[in-house]
Amino acid sequence: MKDLFYFIGKMQRNSGIALYLNMLLAFSISFLDGISIYMIVPLLSVIGVLDMSMGEIPLLSSAFDYLESLNLALNLPTVLGIYILIVGGQAFLQRSQNVNNSKILQSFIHMLRNDIYNGLIVAKWEFFLRKRKSDFNHVLVNELGRVGVGSSMFLQMITSFIFTAIQIGLAFWLSPLLTAVVLVSGGIIAFFSRRFVKKAKHLGDQTSELSQHYFAGITDHFNGIKDIKSNRMEHTHIQWFSSISKDLEANVVRFVRLNSLSQFIYRLSSVILIAGFVYLALEVFRTPAEQLILVVLIFTKLWPRFISIQTNMEQLVSNLPAFRILRSLLDECREEAEPEVRIGRPEQPLTHMRQGIECLNVQYRYDRNQPIYALRNVNVTIPANSMTAIVGKSGAGKSTLVDMLMGLIHPEKGQVLVDGVSLMDDKRLISFRNTIGYVAQDPFLFNESIRYNLKLVDPNADDEALWKALRFSASEEFVRRLPHGLDTVIGDRGVRLSGGERQRIVLARAILKQPSILVLDEATSALDSENELLIQQALERLKGSMTIIVIAHRLSTIRNADQVIVMDHGEVIQQGGYQQLSQDAKGTFRTLLNYQTAK
Numbered sequence: 275m276k277d278l279f280y281f282i283g284k285m286q287r288n289s290g291i292a293l294y295l296n297m298l299l300a301f302s303i304s305f306l307d308g309i310s311i312y313m314i315v316p317l318l319s320v321i322g323v324l325d326m327s328m329g330e331i332p333l334l335s336s337a338f339d340y341l342e343s344l345n346l347a348l349n350l351p352t353v354l355g356i357y358i359l360i361v362g363g364q365a366f367l368q369r370s371q372n373v374n375n376s377k378i379l380q381s382f383i384h385m386l387r388n389d390i391y392n393g394l395i396v397a398k399w400e401f402f403l404r405k406r407k408s409d410f411n412h413v414l415v416n417e418l419g420r421v422g423v424g425s426s427m428f429l430q431m432i433t434s435f436i437f438t439a440i441q442i443g444l445a446f447w448l449s450p451l452l453t454a455v456v457l458v459s460g461g462i463i464a465f466f467s468r469r470f471v472k473k474a475k476h477l478g479d480q481t482s483e484l485s486q487h488y489f490a491g492i493t494d495h496f497n498g499i500k501d502i503k504s505n506r507m508e509h510t511h512i513q514w515f516s517s518i519s520k521d522l523e524a525n526v527v528r529f530v531r532l533n534s535l536s537q538f539i540y541r542l543s544s545v546i547l548i549a550g551f552v553y554l555a556l557e558v559f560r561t562p563a564e565q566l567i568l569v570v571l572i573f574t575k576l577w578p579r580f581i582s583i584q585t586n587m588e589q590l591v592s593n594l595p596a597f598r599i600l601r602s603l604l605d606e607c608r609e610e611a612e613p614e615v616r617i618g619r620p621e622q623p624l625t626h627m628r629q630g631i632e633c634l635n636v637q638y639r640y641d642r643n644q645p646i647y648a649l650r651n652v653n654v655t656i657p658a659n660s661m662t663a664i665v666g667k668s669g670a671g672k673s674t675l676v677d678m679l680m681g682l683i684h685p686e687k688g689q690v691l692v693d694g695v696s697l698m699d700d701k702r703l704i705s706f707r708n709t710i711g712y713v714a715q716d717p718f719l720f721n722e723s724i725r726y727n728l729k730l731v732d733p734n735a736d737d738e739a740l741w742k743a744l745r746f747s748a749s750e751e752f753v754r755r756l757p758h759g760l761d762t763v764i765g766d767r768g769v770r771l772s773g774g775e776r777q778r779i780v781l782a783r784a785i786l787k788q789p790s791i792l793v794l795d796e797a798t799s800a801l802d803s804e805n806e807l808l809i810q811q812a813l814e815r816l817k818g819s820m821t822i823i824v825i826a827h828r829l830s831t832i833r834n835a836d837q838v839i840v841m842d843h844g845e846v847i848q849q850g851g852y853q854q855l856s857q858d859a860k861g862t863f864r865t866l867l868n869y870q871t872a873k
């Protein structure tokens with residue numbers, strides 16, 4: 275419930291006066307609804323069905339005294355006219371309330387959606403290392419939707435409470451004793467309905483768990499669809515899908531069963547209550563008929579509200595886990611925000627690195643609870659404006675070291691210095707990170723035009739600059755051959771381009787940024803020898819004007835590196851010039867080189 279009130283507070287701050295206006299509308303609608311019931315008495319009296327004296331009914335008597343003072347005769351047209359006015363006014367207010375409700379709710383959801391998305395996008399890289407990406411989709415689609423339903427239930431409950439309070443007030447005015455009897459009975463039923471609410475909460479927890487599992491599963495399956503198809507694994511996945519879909523179905527049916535059982539109990543008890551109540555009113559309390567009719571009418575309107583409060587309550591409670599999940603994600607994002615978000619962008623302009631990056635006794639574990647080090651006692655220096663190559667077997671820690679050098683992750687022990695200043699210094703980190711251009715092994719391109727993808731790093735770049743960057747990455751020729759050149763839209767995750775073409779476009783993008791440090795993580799692995807040579811020559815031309823860090827498996831591509839760092843099991847085991855290391859007959863680098871030349 276704490277989480278619910280946290281969000282209701284947010285909704286109240288977001289909607290401001292509109293929420294109170296909504297309550298006022300609910301109050302007016304309920305009041306008019308009550309009055310419309312009152313109108314039944316004069317209507318029946320005018321029609322001649324009942325011979326009732328208005329004097330018996332408190333509110334009506336003064337209302338009709340007032341009408342008489344206006345010289346309005348209490349005849350059928352007057353009564354029907356007043357009735358139309360009241361019900362019409364109520365319908366008009368109801369319409370305004372519905373629109374207002376929807377505005378409050380949608381603007382609240384819009385705010386939350388933005389909060390979550392912005393929170394996620396500005397969270398640190400380490401946060402993403404610990405999380406499943408599918409969980410974010412799940413929160414933004416499913417859990418946010420459930421928070422919307424829960425909040426809508428909450429607004430409906432406020433309306434129902436106001437309605438119920440007013441109707442009870444009117445009934446109390448007519449007959450305090452009978453109203454008290456009905457309220458006590460209602461209270462008893464509500465007390466015994468608590469277990470339904472508890473069960474609904476339990477089912478809500480299950481819903482969250484199941485749908486999170488479902489989302490993670492389908493995301494994995496479609497990401498790995500090529501593997502599934504090529505290895506004929508469709509059957510296993512169909513079975514998994516069918517089983518989780520069945521669980522989802524059962525979860526919803528269980529909830530509906532619970533909900534209808536509580537509704538059934540409410541309905542049954544209400545009819546028993548009304549029967550007993552009429553009996554008591556007539557036989558014991560000798561209530562006047564016109565009062566009895568009104569009270570019965572009010573309660574037959576009131577009971578569905580009681581039921582809807584119970585239903586809303588169960589639905590609200592079943593959606594509470596979504597409130598909890600959303601809140602904890604928002605809190606986590608806030609704690610894990612990039613320094614730029616926490617301290618704002620430093621005022622001093624970006625400075626290009628002058629001396630270099632230094633790692634001093636760096637240790638790093640992905641999981642602090644496990645004794646597995648991805649980096650241990652790493653001491654390296656990357657001189658500015660030079661080219662450094664990092665090599666080693668798969669899993670040696672190359673990408674982890676590069677992430678550390680870029681300030682994406684921070685050492686558990688030791689430190690990383692840029693021009694002698696620690697990267698733990700937030701201002702330093704922000705300004706340093708802005709000067710990096712990075713190309714991954716499996717680079718990501720948006721499902722947009724090549725121009726859009728390139729201009730992401732420099733929205734003001736003109737065509738000449740774009741072509742220059744493409745020329746650098748040996749992509750000019752193939753881009754010119756595409757049907758719409760720079761405006762060609764790249765397919766879903768860039769599938770219409772080959773792996774090598776994608777790598778070259780992303781390399782062009784990195785260059786367009788004019789970085790001070792260019793990081794290539796296996797960035798030319800998908801290129802053919804001819805294009806790889808072209809890029810090597812281009813990198814050679816860049817040497818001296820920017821710091822280049824390259825992770826390479828193909829050692830032939832790093833012949834021109836100023837220094838080579840060899841890693842194994844998270845440690846730097848060799849460090850030196852290419853020629854120097856290749857001449858060390860006992861060294862790992864020589865062994866790696868021998869493997870590759872023997873192929």
Ligand SMILES: Nc1ncnc2c1ncn2[C@@H]1O[C@H](COP(=O)(O)OP(=O)(O)OP(=O)(O)O)[C@@H](O)[C@H]1O
Nearest residue numbers: 403640641648666667668669670671672673674675
């Ligand atoms: N996100 C992660 N969570 C947990 N462990 C990780 C994560 N990323 C990497 N590791 C582990 O850290 C170690 C170093 O991984 P890293 O990716 O740095 O190696 P690498 O040398 O770049 O490998 P490759 O050449 O195969 O890309 C490996 O044992 C790996 O299992």
